[in-house]
Amino acid sequence: MSELNVSFMDQAACKGMDSELFMPIRGENLKIRAAKAICKDCPVRVECATYGLRLSTMYDTYGIFGGLTRSERAAILKHEGRTMATWVNSNLIGASR
Ligand code: SF4
Numbered sequence: 001m002s003e004l005n006v007s008f009m010d011q012a013a014c015k016g017m018d019s020e021l022f023m024p025i026r027g028e029n030l031k032i033r034a035a036k037a038i039c040k041d042c043p044v045r046v047e048c049a050t051y052g053l054r055l056s057t058m059y060d061t062y063g064i065f066g067g068l069t070r071s072e073r074a075a076i077l078k079h080e081g082r083t084m085a086t087w088v089n090s091n092l093i094g095a096s097r
Pocket of ligand 1: 009012013014015022038039040042043044045046048049064065066067
């Protein structure tokens with residue numbers, strides 16, 4: 001993961017917050033809305049979203065990055081002709097490194 005640039009995290013609006021807020025499970029809509037509200041005004045939202053998209057092509061990635069949920073990242077990647085890495089029967093499918 002060394003090729004991923006994480007320097008943007010120093011300016012993150014969520015810096016110091018409980019990271020659990022950004023790891024909602026399916027159906028935790030209040031938590032998703034709260035996280036998205038924080039991301040909306042984050043000065044590094046674009047960098048974070050880009051990071052989340054790239055990370056999702058390499059690893060089975062959950063959580064909210066740049067205001068995007070896992071399913072939203074999957075839709076964007078599909079639209080761009082890229083594949084989201086996903087664990088299926090103990091095999092990581094679609095991962096690019
Ligand atoms: S966009 Fe959201 S998850 Fe990403 S650094 Fe900013 S507040 Fe944190």
